[in-house]
Amino acid sequence: MKTAKGSVIAAGILGIAILSTAFMNLQSKKEMKIPQEDNKGFALVELFTSEGCSSCPAADELVARIQKDNPQRQIYILAYHVDYWDHQGWKDTYSDAEYTKRQSRYAEWLNLRTIYTPQIVTNGKTEFVGSNERALLTAISTGLKEIPAQTLSLNGTVKNGQIIVRYETEGFQKQSDITVALVQRSGHSLVKAGENSGRALNHVQIVRKLAVETLRANTGELSLTPPKDYNEQEWEVIGFVQDKTNGTILSAARSQLTTGN
Numbered sequence: 001m002k003t004a005k006g007s008v009i010a011a012g013i014l015g016i017a018i019l020s021t022a023f024m025n026l027q028s029k030k031e032m033k034i035p036q037e038d039n040k041g042f043a044l045v046e047l048f049t050s051e052g053c054s055s056c057p058a059a060d061e062l063v064a065r066i067q068k069d070n071p072q073r074q075i076y077i078l079a080y081h082v083d084y085w086d087h088q089g090w091k092d093t094y095s096d097a098e099y100t101k102r103q104s105r106y107a108e109w110l111n112l113r114t115i116y117t118p119q120i121v122t123n124g125k126t127e128f129v130g131s132n133e134r135a136l137l138t139a140i141s142t143g144l145k146e147i148p149a150q151t152l153s154l155n156g157t158v159k160n161g162q163i164i165v166r167y168e169t170e171g172f173q174k175q176s177d178i179t180v181a182l183v184q185r186s187g188h189s190l191v192k193a194g195e196n197s198g199r200a201l202n203h204v205q206i207v208r209k210l211a212v213e214t215l216r217a218n219t220g221e222l223s224l225t226p227p228k229d230y231n232e233q234e235w236e237v238i239g240f241v242q243d244k245t246n247g248t249i250l251s252a253a254r255s256q257l258t259t260g261n
Contacts, residue, residue, distance in 0.1 A: 001129050002053050002085075003116045032062075032069045032133075034140055042074040043143035044240055044252045047130050048103045048119045049203075051092040052085030054195035059118035059130030064204045066136065075140060076238050076252045077205040078181055082117060090194030094187065094206050102210075109247030124247040149173065152251035154180070156237040159260035163224040165211070165237050169251060170218065173243070176250060180222045180239040182209035208235075215241060232257050 047063055049056040063077050080099035081092045103115045110127055118130025122139035129135075150171025157164050165180045184206040191199050211222040226235075240252040 001116050001118070002055055003114050032065045032137070034070050034073055034075070034137070034144060039073070039144060041144050041146040041148050042076065042123075042252045043140040044123050044238075044249045045075065045077045045136070045140065046102075046106075046121045047077065047079045047205075048082055048099065048115070048117055048121075049079055049130065050082055050085035050095065050117050051189055051191055051196060051201055052088045052090045052194045053117045055131065056118045057196065057199070057201055059120070060201065060203055062131055062133055062136065063120075064202070066140070067204055074144065074252075076240070076254060078183065078207050078238060079203060079205045080207050081203075082115075084115075085117070085194070088194050090191055090196070093189055094184075094203070094208070098210055099207065106247060124242055124249040149250040150241060152239060152241055152253040154237060154239045154253045154255035156255040156257045157260035158226070158232060158257055161225070163226055163237065163257065164221055164260070165224070165239065165255065166219070166221045167239055168219045169215070169241060171251075173215075173241075173250060175244050176215045177212050177242050177244055178215045178220070178222070178239065179210065179212045179242060180224065180237055181207045182224045182226065183236050183238055184208050185234050185236065214244075232259065 047059060049059055067077055081094035082100040082103060083095040083097045084100055086092060086095055106121050107115050119127060120130045120136060121127045123143045126139045150169055152169045155166045163182060167178060187203040187206050189201045191197055191201060208227055209224045211224050213222060236254055236256055238254045241250045243250060
């Protein structure tokens with residue numbers, strides 16, 4: 001686990017536990033299916049990661065396995081590549097300062113002293129080291145058992161070079177934001193410097209763009225400008241409503257992208 005300053009937190013038993021968890025996750029190939037009875041709610045899994053962090057590939061692999069083994073579940077994975085590792089010798093192709101700001105906001109909501117990688121936050125309520133398999137499975141199961149505070153539906157279309165995402169929500173609550181993420185389902189990088197130098201890294205659910213606004217009505221739309229490498233078949237949008245006072249995720253949904261007239 002790495003802090004925002006790039007130092008290794010390896011104090012006594014905690015450090016050994018983190019390293020052991022990462023090792024077991026890399027070695028384990030068992031299926032990561034979530035019990036079918038857990039189907040009332042949703043789990044928004046936000047991973048903060050970086051190609052410059054040697055502890056992060058284990059977390060990237062873990063969320064990839066979760067996604068692969070649970071294709072029909074309401075599990076929404078968002079991988080944010082933060083930018084504070086970019087000065088360590090390798091600039092992450094997918095990094096963005098906006099994602100670092102989002103992680104810092106979670107530090108405020110969850111009363112954390114610092115931000116670090118890899119970190120996972122589930123439904124805006126629980127955070128832990130991103131390679132912690134047991135914690136992730138428990139958090140996802142908990143989210144899937146809970147009845148959402150409200151509902152959300154999305155419809156994403158591409159028109160005139162813009163991605164237009166229309167949303168509709170029920171159970172509207174004040175003091176909340178609607179956020180839409182443009183997500184690249186998979187990506188590959190050959191890292192040539194830094195802590196992962198020489199490694200070929202695979203990623204899933206890479207957040208490439210974010211649009212956020214205060215939720216003022218039950219319906220509305222947001223727009224996103226796609227990057228040059230956008231491909232309709234390999235991208236999607238994931239949206240969620242979040243309580244601005246404490247970070248709790250109230251609802252989440254996804255949409256495939258279609259070309260509009």
